[in-house]
Amino acid sequence: MKIQKSLKLAVNILLHSKLRSWLTIIGIVIGVAAIVAIVSIGEGAQVSVNERLGGLGADIVTISPGFQRATGNFRGFGDGEGSATTSQKNLTNKDIQTIKSVNNILFVNGIVSGRADTSYLAETASLSIQGVDPLAWSNMITTGLSSGRYLNSGDTNMIVIGSRVAASTFKQSLVVNRDITIEGKPFKIVGILESSGNGDNIIYMPIDQARDILNKSTDYYDSISFKVADASQVDAVVNETTQRLMISRQLLGKTQDFSITSAQAIQEQIQSVTQTFTIFLGAIAAVSLLVGAVGIANTMFTSVLEKTKEIGIMKAIGAKNRDIMAIFMLNSALVGFAGGVMGILLGIGISTLLPQFLGGIAGLGRGGITTVVPLSLVIEAILISVLLGMLAGAIPAYRASKLKPVDALRYE
Amino acid sequence: MKKSLIKLENVWKIYLMGDVEVAALKDVSMSIDEGEFVAIVGSSGSGKSTLMHLVGCLDLPTKGSVFLDNKDISSMRESELAQIRGKKIGFIFQQFNLIPNLTALENVMLPLEFQNMDGGEAKEKAMALLNVVGLDDRMHHRPSQLSGGQQQRVAIARALSTNPDVILADEPTGNLDSGSGSEVLSLLEKLWKQEGKTLIMVTHDLNLARRSQRQIHLKDGKLWSVKT
Numbered sequence: 001m002k003i004q005k006s007l008k009l010a011v012n013i014l015l016h017s018k019l020r021s022w023l024t025i026i027g028i029v030i031g032v033a034a035i036v037a038i039v040s041i042g043e044g045a046q047v048s049v050n051e052r053l054g055g056l057g058a059d060i061v062t063i064s065p066g067f068q069r070a071t072g073n074f075r076g077f078g079d080g081e082g083s084a085t086t087s088q089k090n091l092t093n094k095d096i097q098t099i100k101s102v103n104n105i106l107f108v109n110g111i112v113s114g115r116a117d118t119s120y121l122a123e124t125a126s127l128s129i130q131g132v133d134p135l136a137w138s139n140m141i142t143t144g145l146s147s148g149r150y151l152n153s154g155d156t157n158m159i160v161i162g163s164r165v166a167a168s169t170f171k172q173s174l175v176v177n178r179d180i181t182i183e184g185k186p187f188k189i190v191g192i193l194e195s196s197g198n199g200d201n202i203i204y205m206p207i208d209q210a211r212d213i214l215n216k217s218t219d220y221y222d223s224i225s226f227k228v229a230d231a232s233q234v235d236a237v238v239n240e241t242t243q244r245l246m247i248s249r250q251l252l253g254k255t256q257d258f259s260i261t262s263a264q265a266i267q268e269q270i271q272s273v274t275q276t277f278t279i280f281l282g283a284i285a286a287v288s289l290l291v292g293a294v295g296i297a298n299t300m301f302t303s304v305l306e307k308t309k310e311i312g313i314m315k316a317i318g319a320k321n322r323d324i325m326a327i328f329m330l331n332s333a334l335v336g337f338a339g340g341v342m343g344i345l346l347g348i349g350i351s352t353l354l355p356q357f358l359g360g361i362a363g364l365g366r367g368g369i370t371t372v373v374p375l376s377l378v379i380e381a382i383l384i385s386v387l388l389g390m391l392a393g394a395i396p397a398y399r400a401s402k403l404k405p406v407d408a409l410r411y412e
Numbered sequence: 413m414k415k416s417l418i419k420l421e422n423v424w425k426i427y428l429m430g431d432v433e434v435a436a437l438k439d440v441s442m443s444i445d446e447g448e449f450v451a452i453v454g455s456s457g458s459g460k461s462t463l464m465h466l467v468g469c470l471d472l473p474t475k476g477s478v479f480l481d482n483k484d485i486s487s488m489r490e491s492e493l494a495q496i497r498g499k500k501i502g503f504i505f506q507q508f509n510l511i512p513n514l515t516a517l518e519n520v521m522l523p524l525e526f527q528n529m530d531g532g533e534a535k536e537k538a539m540a541l542l543n544v545v546g547l548d549d550r551m552h553h554r555p556s557q558l559s560g561g562q563q564q565r566v567a568i569a570r571a572l573s574t575n576p577d578v579i580l581a582d583e584p585t586g587n588l589d590s591g592s593g594s595e596v597l598s599l600l601e602k603l604w605k606q607e608g609k610t611l612i613m614v615t616h617d618l619n620l621a622r623r624s625q626r627q628i629h630l631k632d633g634k635l636w637s638v639k640t
Contacts (some may be wrong), residue, residue, distance in 0.1 A: 005525045311510045316470060317496020317570065318526040320491050358472040405497075406471040409509075 001323040010330035019304065026341040027292025028388065032343025032381050034285035036373065037350040042278030044355070044360055044371035051197065057142045059231040060260045061238055063099070063225040063245075065091050067255065089249070089257050091221040097381050098248040102398070104229045109136035110221040112207060113215040120170045120179040127165060128202045131210020140227045143199065148191030155206055156209070160191035164200040183213045192221045193205035234262045240409040292339065293388040300332050300396035312408025321401040328397035331388055336389020340382040347381075348373055414445040416482075417577060417610050418467055425462050425474035425633075436635040437473070445452040446577070449604050449611045451621035456628035461582065463630065464614045468501050469493045481577070498526050502571030504600075506583035508563040510555040514541060516566045517551040523573045534573075541569040545599060561592025568599060572607075579603070581613040582640045594619065597623065 091110075099108050111129040117124055134151035141150065151160055159182075166174040166189075173179065178189050187205065211218060228237045242260055246252055304311070311324055351371040436459045444450050444467075454460040454546040465471040465477050469485055477484050480500065487492065503509075510519045510628035525531075542551055545565040555563050564584060571579055581600060585593030597620065604611040613624060621627045631638040 001527050002528055012513050172422070173585070212440075310511055313511060313540055314522070314526070315494060315498060316468070316503045316509075317523040318574065320494040320526070322491075323526060407467045409470065409505075 001319070001326070005325065006323065006326040008326045008331050010334055013303070013307070013327070013331045014334050021299045021303065023189070024295040025335055025342075027288060027295040028339030028385055029292070029294045029343040029346060030338060031285055031287075031289030032340050032385055033346035033350060034288055034345050035282055036347025036381055037354065038281040038285055039278060039377050040347070040351040041355065042274055042281075043276045043374060043377075044351075045356055048370050049274065050267065051286065056269065057140065057227070058164055058264045059228045059234060060142075060225055060263075061228060061241070061260060062223055063091065063095070063258055063260045065089060065242075065258050066255055067259050073358065090222055091258065094248060095245060095258075096221070096224060098244050098314045099224060099226055099241055102237060102244060103354070104233050104237050105241075106227045107136040107139050108224065108226040109133045110207060111223045111225065112214060112216050112220065113209050114210075114216075114223045116203075116213050118169075118203065120174065120178075121172060122243075123170050125169050127169065129210055129214060130199075130202050130204050131207035131214070131274060132204055136208040138229075139226065141193075141297040143196040144194045146192050146194045147314050148189065150191055151204060151206060157185070157187050157209065158190045158199040159313045160186045160193060161189055161202045162193050162202045162204075163198040165203055166192045167259045183215065185209075186229050191396045195372050231264065234264050238262055242353065270327060289384070289388060293392045295335075295392075296335050296339075296368050296389055297330060297392035297396065299335070300328065300393045301399075303331070304328060304396045306402040307400070308403065308411040311403050312405050312411065315403070315405035316409060324403075325397050325401035328391050328400050332393020332397065333386050333390045336387070336392070337382065339389070340385030343385065344378055344381055414447065416443045417446040417477040417480070418444040418612075419482075420463075420466070420473075420481070421477045423466065423473045423478060425459070425471070426474040436633050437466070439476075440630075440633075441476075442628060442634050442635060443639075444610065444612065446610055447608050447624075449601075449625045450613070451627045452612065453618065453621045453627050455614065455616055455634075457632075458630040459633040460475060462617075462631050464514050464580055464582055464612070464631075467578075467612060468503060469496050471623075478639065480576065498523060499574055502574065502576040502579045503508035503570050504564070504567050504579065504581040504584045506554065506586040507586070508560070508567050510563055510566055510570070512555050514552055515552045516547060516558065516569075519555070519566055520569045520573050527574060530594045532537045538569070538573060541572055542566070544572075545569045559592070561595060564588060564592070564596050565599065568596070568603070572603065576609070576610060578610045581611065583615055584613065585617070586615075606634050 037333050093110075096108055096110050099105060109132055114129055116129045118127045119125075125267070131153070133153055133155045138150035138152070145164065148160070159180075161174060174189055174192070176189055176192060177215065179186050180189065181187070182203070193199070210216075211220070226241075228234050238260055245258060245260075246256065249257065251257060311319075314324065351373065355371055420440055420442050422438055424435060425441045426433050428434075428472045435507055440459075440463065449615070453461060454459045464470070466473055467480075469480065472478075474487055477486050479485070480496065485496065488496075510516075511522065513523065517535070517538055520541055520549055521534045524534035524537060533625070539551065543598075547562060547565055547569070550562060550566075552560060558566065564587075571610075579600070584595055586602065588596060600611060600613070601623065603609060611624075613620070615621055627638070629639070629640040
């Protein structure tokens with residue numbers, strides 16, 4: 001019998017199967033749905049991590065004082081809650097000079113940061129201030145401008161503000177060329193950054209004025225960041241810089257007292273964590289798939305039993321063993337396929353709805369979690385369910401094919 | 413002299429019921445010629461169904477040989493037997509035995525599809541046969557939407573679809589009222605006369621058996637008498 005005829009008969013059996021046969025594929029549906037949802041949320045997390053950290057630029061490296069052991073992975077993120085900090089020796093101009101001497105570094109940006117009272121039209125808010133080297137900063141920042149310009153060297157009393165500072169800090173939105181007061185001094189807004197999820201709350205200004213406002217000495221930096229000429233050389237440059245700083249800070253043979261982190265490394269670490277998590281959850285979902293496969297096998301055994309007489313009839317009118325085998329294998333593959341398709345639809349549904357709930361709970365709203373359903377995942381999920389279906393149907397189909405025609409015919 | 417189509421030589425069929433051996437057929441020898449209309453008659457338990465299964469290549473004898481077209485089927489593999497069933501034998505059952513989820517047309521096409529016949533050709537042939545049995549207006553009905561007589565006529569069309577040498581009818585009217593029963597029988601007789609097929613009918617009804625050319629009576633698994 002031709003394969004398309006066998007398929008036609010298999011489809012016929014599937015369409016006429018009873019409700020309980022459909023119920024048994026729920027295992028596959030749930031398994032596939034869970035895997036699709038988990039993987040797509042995982043992928044989405046990767047994408048949003050990449051987007052946020054990508055905003056930092058993979059070729060940007062940040063150095064901050066203090067060294068954290070063991071859990072130093074996420075150092076340089078936020079204001080570094082250093083728990084096992086060994087020493088608090090500040091970053092100085094000497095360190096900037098040392099870093100500038102390393103090859104393949106394009107720009108070095110010394111940063112001071114802190115909070116300052118900012119007033120505009122009788123409203124006052126405490127906002128984050130970052131004092132930067134205007135030239136280096138303008139060349140390193142990856143966030144685009146929504147209006148105005150970046151800082152220029154030689155700018156005085158001028159600031160560039162993050163999108164949230166502009167849009168939602170004061171009753172009236174801030175626009176370019178408006179003057180605002182920071183710690184009693186007037187500043188003119190020359191640029192507003194696009195929203196990037198990173199640094200949206202920060203006011204950027206030339207470092208000298210920031211030191212003045214934040215009361216920091218002229219030889220003090222809260223952090224130093226630099227841009228590597230080629231993202232592929234980040235690791236080598238980080239090593240080189242570390243060694244030179246160890247020498248210049250006279251730390252040879254002692255413990256490192258600064259942290260040096262590349263955005264790339266953070267990205268990789270977060271990715272590996274999300275990946276591990278995705279695989280772990282995916283493995284749990286796979287168990288459900290396995291249970292689903294056993295469910296299909298069970299249904300197939302019942303179906304073969306129910307169809308014993310029909311198998312006998314088909315054999316009497318010329319069906320060969322392999323025809324029967326093909327019909328039942330295809331039937332079971334179709335059950336898997338149907339389960340896979342339903343599972344994918346359900347999974348996509350869950351992956352679109354779940355983040356909204358999670359976002360609400362964890363305060364990750366603001367479109368925080370996105371989900372991504374890769375096409376490869378859809379194809380793999382369908383292939384796996386079809387394969388599981390065939391696997392589950394193999395033994396029942398084989399049994400069906402081996403039924404003796406005379407016994408099958410007599411079966412009532 | 414006519415050619416012998418089916419020949420049984422000292423055929424035994426022994427079933428194992430638990431630990432007890434039960435002989436359904438005991439040393440049966442007989443021959444059926446090409447183009448003959450034979451009735452196999454016997455009460456229930458006489459072994460007539462077993463005999464039909466052997467002649468129809470649905471089962472193999474425990475001892476002895478069954479020849480179809482001078483070929484010994486006793487030593488054939490299942491795939492070869494399936495081939496013979498598909499090509500040379502058309503079955504008509506008491507229970508009609510149509511596939512419930514297929515339409516009349518699809519049921520008649522099925523044996524042709526098992527023989528790898530092209531879909532369009534199979535459909536044409538099946539439609540022609542349904543026309544012959546007078547069901548051209550019921551082609552797309554499922555068995556459950558047909559009366560018993562109609563179902564049996566579909567089964568006859570199905571049995572004829574591969575143009576077999578032998579039609580094996582197992583109590584073809586057993587589940588029908590007398591009206592449709594005699595219609596079905598007339599149809600079978602007509603086909604036998606027109607197409608020159610060998611018709612073997614298993615029945616316990618002596619009135620039906622009388623319409624055949626020859627009656628083979630079975631009792632307790634033994635050949636009892638042969639009436640011509």
